[in-house]
């Protein structure tokens with residue numbers, strides 16, 4: 001019997017098994033089931049088809065209307081109403097109304113709902129974000145969500161894994177976003193299909209929690225089932241702040257765990273990285289980026305709407321002005337982040353520079369509202385997908401980048417790195 | 424289990440859920456509404472031309488991107504009887520099984536079948552026949568557990584029926 005990976009150990013523990021192998025189909029107990037305003041209505045509708053009524057545990061379901069919220073139109077309002085009424089009827093503890101809500105994958109860790117060793121499913125593909133805290137979390141669809149809410153269980157095929165050995169220290173403007181874009185550029189958008197991406201190594205200590213959230217968040221853009229980090233001092237400090245009363249279990253990979261592939265990522269050699277349309281794997285560094293004029297910059301989303309991201313963007317923008325004719329939209333991912341950004345003066349920096357600040361929402365990330373692109377327009381965005389039509393017109397273009405690059409680009413009006421404005 | 428037969432709509436690599444059903448339509452949840460916009464951003468004539476029973480054939484990583492179940496729902500509601508691809512993105516794969524949309528992984532079939540060919544599929548044996556060219560291919564069979572979900576026409580029915588027992 002070979003050893004197990006971090007992910008396999010968490011799955012085994014939740015399936016009540018001593019050992020699992022890659023490829024094995026298991027049924028496992030869930031710690032948290034998540035849905036948003038797009039996926040929950042479909043799941044709620046499916047719930048009504050169950051012969052057993054009600055939810056398995058009202059404390060272990062999180063409902064976060066965030067995509068088209070505050071409601072962008074009547075249909076979105078109806079969807080939110082459906083979620084709200086379901087939450088009320090079933091007395092769901094973790095329902096987040098406007099004023100409390102934030103983008104789900106920034107909100108749940110902040111609220112202390114995701115801790116190491118948890119098994120979490122969410123009807124949203126970026127549910128993989130919580131792997132940053134050493135949880136096994138993965139995106140599923142609405143039917144899985146319904147089944148999870150009703151039974152507290154989910155079916156899984158135990159994944160094999162790719163190991164990323166992280167070493168070194170990144171230079172000043174290189175962040176978690178550059179790390180994950182670099183990896184996706186290297187292995188491709190299906191490079192980790194059906195697999196876990198396990199990040200280990202001494203270099204991890206040089207990645208902030210917000211960097212780790214960004215990296216785990218985009219595991220799905222490499223096709224990954226989950227992304228996961230070990231628990232270290234930084235994780236423990238984060239948990240002390242956000243989940244002081246929650247108990248958790250730390251799982252480590254066995255020394256003889258088997259990996260399909262292993263890569264070493266030296267953070268000190270990484271450069272600011274940009275994904276060109278229309279796939280996250282189309283990565284470039286500034287060695288081969290010509291002058292590309294842009295129309296809009298978006299700084300936000302479940303990938304890069306956290307406090308570190310806003311701090312970094314503000315540091316670049318401070319004392320500059322958004323270029324003439326460019327729209328720069330900044331979206332703090334949660335109310336708490338918004339508040340801290342205000343207290344730290346970041347909001348002032350953005351507004352003085354001519355950027356706008358929005359209430360927490362997914363909004364433009366999926367072409368919903370608050371910054372939809374017209375035909376032919378180009379946007380530098382800190383979001384995670386640059387698919388055809390993702391942010392608006394089908395012939396608009398999205399360039400995925402870090403907050404530092406997005407902020408520098410807003411100032412110059414073309415895709416730029418901080419060094420181009422003297423930083 | 425049943426068989427399928429229909430005309431092929433062929434697509435390339437990495438057909439993502441944003442082109443299968445663009446986010447601007449995600450405020451609808453009914454199959455009927457979603458089917459009207461199925462594949463709109465990759466093939467604007469798809470909904471005009473697709474007939475009940477037709478088949479989608481694509482290359483690798485079909486259904487990548489968002490977890491929206493609206494994607495397989497729109498394909499199923501548009502009348503598509505099966506999707507054949509070299510590989511599927513995993514959330515799309517499980518969503519399809521969970522809602523009872525038959526999907527098959529088969530590299531050779533995805534390479535050899537052309538747009539407009541008439542193809543038939545026998546789900547029991549996994550045998551794919553390109554009736555236009557006469558070629559046959561062996562698709563990957565589902566593990567028994569997934570087969571049970573598909574046979575029950577989706578996860579909910581499967582759970583209900585296993586609870587009855």
Ligand code: SF4
Nearest residue numbers: 126301302362365366
């Ligand atoms: S911010 Fe974008 S990627 Fe993240 S949950 Fe919202 S729509 Fe999805």
